[in-house]
Amino acid sequence: MIGRRAVLAGLAGAAAAPAFAQPLAYRIMPEPVAAGLWVVRGADAPIAMANGGAIANITILATDAGTVLIDCGPSLRYGKALKAAAETLTGKPVVRVYLTHLHPDHVYGAAAFAPAVLAATPQLATLLKSEGPGFSDGMYRLLGDWMRGTEFTAPGTILSADSETFGTRRLRLLPLTGHSPADLAILDEATGTLIAGDLVFHDRAPSTPHADLAKWRAALTTLKALGHTRVVPGHGPIDPTPNAAIDQTRDWLDWVETTLRAAVAAGEDNVAAGNTPIPPRFGAMQAARYELQRSVSHLYPALEAELLPRIDTR
Amino acid sequence: MRRLLLAGMLLLAPVAAQAKLPADPLASPMWQRLGGTLFGDDTVRFDDRVKVVFPGIAEDQHSFPVSVDARGIKGVRRIILFADLNPIPLAVDFTPEGAQPFLATRIKLDQRTPVRAAVQLEDGSWLVSGGWIDAAGGGCSAPPASRVKGDWAEHLGEVRGVALRGGDGTHVRLAFRHPMDTGFVANIPTYNLQDVALTGAGGKHYGTMRIEASVAEDPSITVITDAAVGEDIVLRGSDTNGIRYDGSIAVRAAPADAAVAAR
Numbered sequence: 001m002i003g004r005r006a007v008l009a010g011l012a013g014a015a016a017a018p019a020f021a022q023p024l025a026y027r028i029m030p031e032p033v034a035a036g037l038w039v040v041r042g043a044d045a046p047i048a049m050a051n052g053g054a055i056a057n058i059t060i061l062a063t064d065a066g067t068v069l070i071d072c073g074p075s076l077r078y079g080k081a082l083k084a085a086a087e088t089l090t091g092k093p094v095v096r097v098y099l100t101h102l103h104p105d106h107v108y109g110a111a112a113f114a115p116a117v118l119a120a121t122p123q124l125a126t127l128l129k130s131e132g133p134g135f136s137d138g139m140y141r142l143l144g145d146w147m148r149g150t151e152f153t154a155p156g157t158i159l160s161a162d163s164e165t166f167g168t169r170r171l172r173l174l175p176l177t178g179h180s181p182a183d184l185a186i187l188d189e190a191t192g193t194l195i196a197g198d199l200v201f202h203d204r205a206p207s208t209p210h211a212d213l214a215k216w217r218a219a220l221t222t223l224k225a226l227g228h229t230r231v232v233p234g235h236g237p238i239d240p241t242p243n244a245a246i247d248q249t250r251d252w253l254d255w256v257e258t259t260l261r262a263a264v265a266a267g268e269d270n271v272a273a274g275n276t277p278i279p280p281r282f283g284a285m286q287a288a289r290y291e292l293q294r295s296v297s298h299l300y301p302a303l304e305a306e307l308l309p310r311i312d313t314r
Numbered sequence: 315m316r317r318l319l320l321a322g323m324l325l326l327a328p329v330a331a332q333a334k335l336p337a338d339p340l341a342s343p344m345w346q347r348l349g350g351t352l353f354g355d356d357t358v359r360f361d362d363r364v365k366v367v368f369p370g371i372a373e374d375q376h377s378f379p380v381s382v383d384a385r386g387i388k389g390v391r392r393i394i395l396f397a398d399l400n401p402i403p404l405a406v407d408f409t410p411e412g413a414q415p416f417l418a419t420r421i422k423l424d425q426r427t428p429v430r431a432a433v434q435l436e437d438g439s440w441l442v443s444g445g446w447i448d449a450a451g452g453g454c455s456a457p458p459a460s461r462v463k464g465d466w467a468e469h470l471g472e473v474r475g476v477a478l479r480g481g482d483g484t485h486v487r488l489a490f491r492h493p494m495d496t497g498f499v500a501n502i503p504t505y506n507l508q509d510v511a512l513t514g515a516g517g518k519h520y521g522t523m524r525i526e527a528s529v530a531e532d533p534s535i536t537v538i539t540d541a542a543v544g545e546d547i548v549l550r551g552s553d554t555n556g557i558r559y560d561g562s563i564a565v566r567a568a569p570a571d572a573a574v575a576a577r
Contacts, residue, residue, distance in 0.1 A: 046371070137450070138450055141450055141451075209373075265476070265569070266478055266480070266485070266568055266569070267476040267477065267478045267485040267486065267487035267536065267568075268485070268487070268536075269379065269381055269418030269419075269487065269534070269536040270379030270418070270420060270534070271367050271368060271369070271379045271380065271381040271418055272381065272418070274369050274379065275367070289370070290370060290371060293369035293370065293371060293373065294371065294373045296369070296379070297369075297373035297374050297377065297379075298373070301377075301532065301534075304474060304487075304489045304534065305474065305489075308474035308475060308476050308487070308489055309474060309475075309476070310472065310473065310474055310561075311473050311474060311475040311488075311549065311561040311562060311563045312471055312472055312473040312549075312559060312560065312561035313560050313561050313562075314471035314472060314558075314560075314561075
């Protein structure tokens with residue numbers, strides 16, 4: 001067996017040999033955003049082998065009481081690399097990892113941390129109990145060896161207060177819904193930075209697999225009134241202004257819903273609806289076509305049930 | 315070494331068994347066998363004028379939208395939609411009759427597979443097109459949502475729909491309630507919506523179709539006819555247990571401000 005594999009590797013050529021030797025490794029590159037606050041930017045793309053599923057933005061906060069993370073990436077391997085990079089950066093151990101919502105690109109790195117460090121709202125903890133492990137098959141299928149050893153790990157700390165303070169750093173916790181049935185946004189009061197989770201996307205089209213659009217809009221209204229100075233979106237570049245990314249997210253959701261309702265009312269099929277031209281104002285938005293087609297899959301059947309009349313004689 | 319030997323054998327093996335089938339541009343492992351089953355001795359050509367359109371991602375392997383547009387081809391008498399690597403490859407066999415050669419629906423995907431359409435011309439020959447789509451497994455072997463929920467029987471016979479006259483004809487959209495059991499789940503036998511026929515004023519035929527269980531649960535179907543505003547389109551349908559899906563839709567004018575323009 002070993003002999004045959006060696007022969008095959010030889011046939012593949014010397015240039016390919018390093019690919020066998022090189023283990024997959026994430027490059028964790030924290031970018032400074034505000035005092036004691038860094039963001040590890042995710043790729044503004046769908047989950048794919050090329051990015052190892054590292055598509056979500058991860059926030060690192062330095063406090064006197066230790067390092068705080070908001071979300072932890074897609075895999076055990078990512079979680080471990082993130083923990084090491086964050087602790088090197090701040091010089092203090094990770095004492096808290098907030099999970100913002102159930103999606104695996106944000107929470108499957110949890111396996112790298114002790115359960116007591118992992119914190120979620122009661123709503124999210126309940127949701128993760130039923131839904132959390134179910135993403136595993138899909139993630140392994142898409143990411144292969146990037147996922148090696150990753151098993152879903154449930155949070156050991158349930159958040160009940162509306163804030164937590166680490167040293168002198170007070171974090172306001174905002175349980176909301178809309179992108180998913182249990183979203184958590186966090187306001188870092190020291191710097192006025194809103195870490196919005198996937199309630200806010202920026203120059204990267206919002207995704208809707210578990211969305212309730214009316215509740216999402218209500219959540220955006222809540223976020224807009226916080227008095228923050230900048231936003232770390234769940235996906236896409238940091239918004240240095242309070243409202244640009246929030247407004248863009250709402251604009252996209254409004255456009256998707258209006259477009260799909262019109263398409264259903266016009267008797268259009270799912271393929272045509274997913275191929276609706278993207279308006280020029282969303283021209284800079286990454287993954288726009290991809291997310292519109294996903295949203296057709298998520299939203300179209302319910303809209304047809306709502307908008308199309310019964311025509312049978314039953 | 316073994317791999318090299320196998321490759322050599324494939325090259326030397328006679329491929330004349332289905333000599334009339336052209337080489338498959340998608341290199342599907344099922345092309346020769348499936349082509350023989352579907353097309354017999356008919357002439358087959360690949361032709362990009364058969365537009366098989368689907369999303370770049372199979373977000374839901376239980377329900378994957380596909381449209382087939384052969385309106386650029388004259389004399390289409392039949393359209394079949396199929397996925398090579400599905401356990402039930404054929405999804406829809408559509409005879410447009412007085413309808414335009416266009417069909418849109420949603421199918422199940424059991425794994426990564428070519429999704430294709432073939433249109434048959436008046437001379438009996440077939441034009442084929444399609445592409446690969448990646449998909450998570452099990453679209454054909456997972457229980458339908460209505461079986462899990464348990465309310466499937468309450469909705470048999472229900473159809474929603476709309477018929478709108480627009481720039482390129484009258485789009486007839488039909489949304490059926492049916493579990494579309496494939497027979498691959500927990501001893502539940504195959505049970506699917508099977509026959510759908512549309513007629514218009516004066517009995518004009520707007521297409522008949524044979525539907526297989528590989529079409530997604532709660533099938534949705536779009537066809538394009540030349541029916542006029544005010545005309546009643548009559549639906550006659552039935553499933554494999556003889557449950558009727560009958561109804562009618564009056565054609566309305568499409569709203570002028572429809573956000574989705576005609577293709």
